[in-house]
Every structure is written in C-alpha cells, then in structure tokens.
Amino acid sequence: MALDYRKCAEEIYSHLGGKDNIASAAHCATRLRLAIVDIDKVDTKALENVEGVQGVFSSNGQLQCIIGTGTVNHVYDEFLAVTGLSAATKDDVKAAAAANQPLPQRMVKTLGDVFVPILPAIVASGLMMGLVEALAKAMPGFGATDWFAFLDMVSNTAFAxxxxxxxxxxxxxxxxxxxxxxxxxxxxxxxxxxxxxxxxxxxxxxxxxxxxxxxxxxxxxxxxxxxxxxxxxxxxxxxxxxxxxxxxxxxxxxxxxxxxxxxxxxxxxxxxxxxxxxxxxxxxxxxxxxxxQVLITVGAGIGSAVMGAVYPITVVAGLHHMYNVIEAGLLASKDFGNLNIWMPIASAANFAQFGACLAVAVKTKNPKMRTVAIPSALSASLGITEPAIFGVNLRLMKPFIAGMIGGAIGAWFGAISKLGASAYGVTGIPGYLTITNPAVYTIELAIAGGIAFALTMVIWHEDPDDIPAAEPEGLEAPKEVAFTTDKGEVLVPVNGKVVPASEIPDPMFSAETMGPSIGVEPVEGKVYAPFNGTVSMIFPTKHAIGIQSDDGVELLIHVGVDTVNMEGKGFGANVEQGDKISTGDLLLTFDRAEIKQAGYSDTVVVVITNKDALTDIKKAA
Structure with missing residues (x-):
C-alpha cells in the first residue's frame, strides 16, 4: 500500500515538540533533515514508529529521519504544508544546527565563515603589496614613477x-x-x-x-x-x-x-x-x-618576547595596524634614540608565521593545502601575514602556536641585540631596507622562522583523512558481485574494497535501515552501472543515484556520508533520469580529494531498496 505522505508528515511533526522547536527543515536523497532547538523535547521513540520513517538519529546538531529515495521529497512537501515552515537548503539547516553549539565554537566558526571566502583577495593583495614596497625601498627612483603609483594602488586596495x-x-x-x-x-x-x-x-x-x-x-x-x-x-x-x-x-x-x-x-x-x-x-x-608600549620597554627582553608571541593574536583581532601609532611615537622620541624598536618585534612575529606556514607547505601531502600554503608563506616573508594566519596556521592551530613561540624567541633576541629601524610599515624581508644592523637582523629572522619551522615539523601531524589517495589509472568497471538475488546479480559499482554495512560510518546505513547494504572504500572517483536497467532518480547534487534493473532490482548508490552538504561540488553525472543503462556504463564521477577536504567520508554506500519484492538476497560482505 502506498504511503500516505500527509499522514506521515503530520505524525512526524506531532513528535517534534511544536513549531517553535523546529529551527529549519530540508531534505537530501533519503532523509528529512531538521535543525531542532531543544532535542530533549523530541520524542525519538515515537518518531521511529511513524509509518514511513525507517529510522531516526542525530548527527552534527541535526535530527535526521530516514524515509527513502523517491519518498522523502513528497513527505518534505507535506511537512512544509503542515508546519508552515519555508523551504530551506541543507546549508540553512546546517547553520541552524550550528546555532545550538557552545558559544566559543560558534564564535570561531563565525570568524572562519567570514574570513575564508575573502582569502583570495587577501593573498593576491598581500603578495603584490610586499613586492611593490620592496622594489620602492630598493630602488628609490622607482617610488616616484607612474608604474609605482599604479601598482601601489592595485596592491593595497584590498587592505585599504x-x-x-x-x-x-x-x-x-x-x-x-x-x-x-x-x-x-x-x-x-x-x-x-x-x-x-x-x-x-x-x-x-x-x-x-x-x-x-x-x-x-x-x-x-x-x-x-x-x-x-x-x-x-x-x-x-x-x-x-x-x-x-x-x-x-x-x-x-x-x-x-x-x-x-x-x-x-x-x-x-x-x-x-x-x-x-x-x-x-x-x-x-x-x-x-x-x-x-609598556611591555616592549620591560628589561631583559621579556616584554618584547611577550609581544612577539602576542602579535599574531592582535592580527587575528584586527588591531595590528594601529601599532603604527606606537612606531611613529618611537621614531619621534629621543628616549629610544629616534629608532623604531617595535619593528624587530613585529618582524620576528611575522617571519615566525612564515616559517610555520612554510613547514606546512613542505610537510603536507595534500596538494590543495600546499597550493594555499606556498603563496601564503611567501606573503608572510614579505610582512603580510593575514593569508598565512587565516588560511593555514590558525586553521591548523599547532603551526600558529609554533609561530607564536618562534616569534617570542626571535623578538627576545632582537631586543637584547638592540635592533631598531629608521622607519615603520615594513617587516620581514623588506625590513632590510630600514633596519640598523642587517647582519643581526638576519640572525633574528633565522631564529624566529627556523624555530617556528622546526616546531611545526615536529608537533603538527596532518590528519590522514585530509590526504587524498592517488587515483589509479586504467581501471575498468569492476566484475565483483555485490548481491545475488532471485532476480539476478548486482555487481559492485565502484572499484575499491568492499566492506560490510556495519563498517559504513553512518548509523542509518550501517544499520541497513533502508535495506540490505554494503560499503565500498573507493580507489577511484567513478560509479559504474552494476546491471542492465534504467536510471530512476538522480539527486540534484549528483551524489546519489537510484537505478532499477531490467529484472526488477531497485538500487540506491550513495557516494560518501553527509556529502549532500557539499551542494554538488566535486560531483558529476554522465546519465539522466530515465536513461537506459548497460552493465559497466559510467554513471557518476566524484572528486575523492574534494570530499576529504570537505571533511566527509568517501565510502560509497550500495543499498537494495525493494528487499520486500526479492527473496534469497546474498551479500558479498
């Protein structure tokens, strides 16, 4: 008997603690995804007994009701009608769920959400600004040219x-x-x-x-x-x-x-x-x-060491540009010999972040991380640290801390060596143009950058899940049998290691709530047709596909866990709904590195969704 979508939606709603307890609602290929204000108000056991709901669990702040391919969208439409809620995207639900996290986590996440999208502008401007300033200092005549005026305008726009x-x-x-x-x-x-x-x-x-x-x-x-x-x-x-x-x-x-x-x-x-x-x-x-200002005047270099460590934190807070006021005051004060003694502190801090970022670029096995870390490190060496801090070090935290330690020790050395500068506004490599003792300054930078580099190499270890596996070449569609049924065989649709459902990193799939299931840990980003049949459904984000064999076996192939949150990034489809398919045809493509970078498992889940219409189902795992 066909499911009554309206009744299912009404019963789900009745167990959620009222409309005010639902922050947002969306759906993916198989699940109704709800951001709940207070999970204690939800009657989970009652939800599990609702006709049409095949399972319920909570993940990443979301309450997820598994309903099934081709059904969940109808239940979702009725759910919106029953509750009066507006349709939401997966990002909306994800954001609503995140709102229930502890305040410190929300604040860190918010800063990341604000700064990550603007990193390309910061990286481009930072690199160009450092190079233009260095050229102007090295060749005073260049600073008076139209070329300098134009490049200076282009380079500092993002910061201005x-x-x-x-x-x-x-x-x-x-x-x-x-x-x-x-x-x-x-x-x-x-x-x-x-x-x-x-x-x-x-x-x-x-x-x-x-x-x-x-x-x-x-x-x-x-x-x-x-x-x-x-x-x-x-x-x-x-x-x-x-x-x-x-x-x-x-x-x-x-x-x-x-x-x-x-x-x-x-x-x-x-x-x-x-x-x-x-x-x-x-x-x-x-x-x-x-x-x-008080700290940098404290004797024995202790104050300078403290500021060398704290400086990158002030960069994160957006306070560092105002240090120009202190530097200008130092240059105007006879008490400090009309020297900018702050510049060596800032330089040590900046160069230490360069050293930490460079270590990440050397050590990482993730090509995308290296692509970000190399130009960010170069920018930091020229005194513009925002790309290195926000794009790499702070994100990974341990390199940021290593940079703070390197900056503290380098700044301490600069203070006891009585380094100073005749101007302000440049640090790192361009600082050679204003520093009083280039040889000692070289030692300071080597100490700061070297210690940060070495510490990062020792204490930072890349998450194995962030390292993309190499894609093998020349693979053909697999011939291994995934399921044997009374209506024919189902081949494994992806090249890789077949694992039992219990090892799928998702409670619903591992419990085989939707039907007999296996997982495949892929070695390439391709999904092949496991039998002759028809494409019954392709989810818009192309991370999941439903197919039916000519003999009547209905199959769901779901690439990755929670990859619906990627909104289709890294996924492609070679077929459309309604297309006829033959065994071995290429159905979907997916970027395994992209999935890993987004923080999700790339395990491919294969589910027989019409188990009641079949008998004598045998699984490969």
Whole structure:
C-alpha cells in the first residue's frame, strides 16, 4: 500500500515538540533533515514508529529521519504544508544546527565563515603589496614613477578597503542584505572621516545634540574617525545591522518595506556604530596599545618576547595596524634614540608565521593545502601575514602556536641585540631596507622562522583523512558481485574494497535501515552501472543515484556520508533520469580529494531498496 505522505508528515511533526522547536527543515536523497532547538523535547521513540520513517538519529546538531529515495521529497512537501515552515537548503539547516553549539565554537566558526571566502583577495593583495614596497625601498627612483603609483594602488586596495570586504562577507554569514553590509563597510571608511591610520594627527568631532551631557559623556558625540584596518567593529556593526534588518522585515508592512527597512536599518546601524560600537572598541584598543608600549620597554627582553608571541593574536583581532601609532611615537622620541624598536618585534612575529606556514607547505601531502600554503608563506616573508594566519596556521592551530613561540624567541633576541629601524610599515624581508644592523637582523629572522619551522615539523601531524589517495589509472568497471538475488546479480559499482554495512560510518546505513547494504572504500572517483536497467532518480547534487534493473532490482548508490552538504561540488553525472543503462556504463564521477577536504567520508554506500519484492538476497560482505 502506498504511503500516505500527509499522514506521515503530520505524525512526524506531532513528535517534534511544536513549531517553535523546529529551527529549519530540508531534505537530501533519503532523509528529512531538521535543525531542532531543544532535542530533549523530541520524542525519538515515537518518531521511529511513524509509518514511513525507517529510522531516526542525530548527527552534527541535526535530527535526521530516514524515509527513502523517491519518498522523502513528497513527505518534505507535506511537512512544509503542515508546519508552515519555508523551504530551506541543507546549508540553512546546517547553520541552524550550528546555532545550538557552545558559544566559543560558534564564535570561531563565525570568524572562519567570514574570513575564508575573502582569502583570495587577501593573498593576491598581500603578495603584490610586499613586492611593490620592496622594489620602492630598493630602488628609490622607482617610488616616484607612474608604474609605482599604479601598482601601489592595485596592491593595497584590498587592505585599504578591508572593512568593506569584511562587511559584505559578514552580511552573508549573518543573513543580512550584502549590499546594506557594503554600505556599512563604506560608511566606516568614508572620505569625510579622518583616516584611521592617521588618528595620531587628530580628528574633528560631531555633536549631534549640542553639548548636552550625562556626567562626562556628551550625548550624540561622534568622532570623525575612520576604521581602516579594523575587523572586529565591522563584524559587530554588520551583526547588529542584520538583526535590525530581519526584525524590520517582520514588523514593517510589505507595501512600504522596500524603502522603510533599508533606510531605517542603515540609519540605526550608523548611530550604533559611531556612538557605541566604535568608541567602545577604540577604548579597548587604546588599552591594548598602552600595554604593548609598556611591555616592549620591560628589561631583559621579556616584554618584547611577550609581544612577539602576542602579535599574531592582535592580527587575528584586527588591531595590528594601529601599532603604527606606537612606531611613529618611537621614531619621534629621543628616549629610544629616534629608532623604531617595535619593528624587530613585529618582524620576528611575522617571519615566525612564515616559517610555520612554510613547514606546512613542505610537510603536507595534500596538494590543495600546499597550493594555499606556498603563496601564503611567501606573503608572510614579505610582512603580510593575514593569508598565512587565516588560511593555514590558525586553521591548523599547532603551526600558529609554533609561530607564536618562534616569534617570542626571535623578538627576545632582537631586543637584547638592540635592533631598531629608521622607519615603520615594513617587516620581514623588506625590513632590510630600514633596519640598523642587517647582519643581526638576519640572525633574528633565522631564529624566529627556523624555530617556528622546526616546531611545526615536529608537533603538527596532518590528519590522514585530509590526504587524498592517488587515483589509479586504467581501471575498468569492476566484475565483483555485490548481491545475488532471485532476480539476478548486482555487481559492485565502484572499484575499491568492499566492506560490510556495519563498517559504513553512518548509523542509518550501517544499520541497513533502508535495506540490505554494503560499503565500498573507493580507489577511484567513478560509479559504474552494476546491471542492465534504467536510471530512476538522480539527486540534484549528483551524489546519489537510484537505478532499477531490467529484472526488477531497485538500487540506491550513495557516494560518501553527509556529502549532500557539499551542494554538488566535486560531483558529476554522465546519465539522466530515465536513461537506459548497460552493465559497466559510467554513471557518476566524484572528486575523492574534494570530499576529504570537505571533511566527509568517501565510502560509497550500495543499498537494495525493494528487499520486500526479492527473496534469497546474498551479500558479498
């Protein structure tokens, strides 16, 4: 008897603890995927007994109800109708599930989600900026040419307008309008404001409400100061913007929403940013800089060592550009011999991150990681560490810590050697152009970079799952039998090692909830037809395919575990729904390295989905 999709959906909904307990809902090839607010309110045992539900489990913050190929989409449609929820993507459910994670994990994930997409811009600009600055220092005449002016503009654009790039990415992460996010980013570096890097030269103040005071606080005071080089205040501002925008969309009548919501969102965010968010962050930043200035003057090089270790953390926080104020003050002070003694500290810290990143490039067996690490290391050697820190070291953590240790020891050596520079703004290799003692500076860089490199080689070990296996060449479609049934044989559809269902890294597939199953640990990214038949279903992301033999065996071939979250990246299909297939035909292709890089298992699951129509089923494993 055919499943009553509506009844199934209603019964599932009745056991979930109410609509308010469902954050989001989506589906994949076989499962209804739900992000639940409070899992304790869900009656899991009752869900397992719902007709049509073949199993229930929780994974990565998602409640997953396995329903089956060709059925789950109908149940999902009815579920949306019953609950009144809007259709969501797998990313929506994944984001909603992540919202239930502990706060520190959410914060780290949020920073990663904001920064990872903008890494290409940072890498390109960082490399070019270091090279252009080095050329200008090495050849003073070049600095006066039109070529320098043009290349300097091209190279520093991403950093000069970093708040805008960060704002757009943050708006995407927080679910706000990315164009409103761009407006907020542009607002924070508007040309009417004093450039943030020139704050030491003074700036004007706007008094929106005259000079009305509450104690020492002047109501409506706005410092005409930009936020060039800052990250955290931009992210906070866009977070508030996104919250305000969403709230307004809920309460503003649709007829005026188009212009009332954007106008109000930008205006309110502007007030919050310049009256609350900016000043608070600036105050905290001032304390950090004052502490740094005290630390680098502490005797025996201990303070410098501390700052050499802490410096990359301030890069992560977006505070490092403001150190130019300290450096300018040092150059102007006779107490320090008109020398910039901060530059050797920053240089040691930066070069240590170079050493750690270079070690990753040397040690990794993952070609994609090496592709990122090599140019990032080169950028760090030229003093631009954001690509190395955000793209490699911080992501892997141990190289970041190794870099902190190398930076601390290198900075300590620079301090006791009384290194200094005659300018500021350049570190690493370009620092040779301003350093007082190039020979000692060479030793400092060798210490910082060498220690970080050696430590990373020793303490960082690549996750074996991140190392893609080499694809064998010249393989033909496998001839091994996966299943024997009364309606014919089913060959193994993928070249690789056949494993029993119990070894499939997914509780639903390992329990054979959908039917008799085997797993295949593939040695190549190809799926072949295991019999003559017809393609009954291809999931849009091409990670799963349903086929039926001419004799009546229905089969689901599912590439990887949770690979639906990859949204089709790395997958391809050589057939379409309804196509006739012959044994050995190429059905799907998949990039094993891409799957591993995304953090998923590439085990191919093969399931007979119409076991009740068959008898005497025998499995290969």
């Amino acid at each position: 307008y970093l708040p805008v790039i960060v704002a757009v990415s943050a708006a995407r992460v927080f679910g706000g309008n990315i164009f409103l996010g761009a407006v907020v980013g542009l607002l924070m570096i508007h040309s009417n404001l004093t450039n943030g890097w020139n704050a030491a030269n003074g700036y004007k103040v706007w008094y929106l409400f005259g000079h009305a005071r509450i104690g020492d606080y002047v109501l409506g005071q706005i410092n005409q100061l930009g936020y060039q080089g800052h990250v955290i205040p931009v992210i906070i501002a866009v977070w508030f913007m996104s919250k305000i925008e969403k709230k307004l969309h809920d309460v503003v009548p649709a007829v005026v929403d188009l212009f009332v919501t954007p106008l109000t969102t930008v205006l309110v965010t502007a007030f919050l940013t310049f009256i609350v968010i900016g000043p608070i962050f600036s105050t905290l930043e001032t304390y950090v800089l004052q502490a740094a």
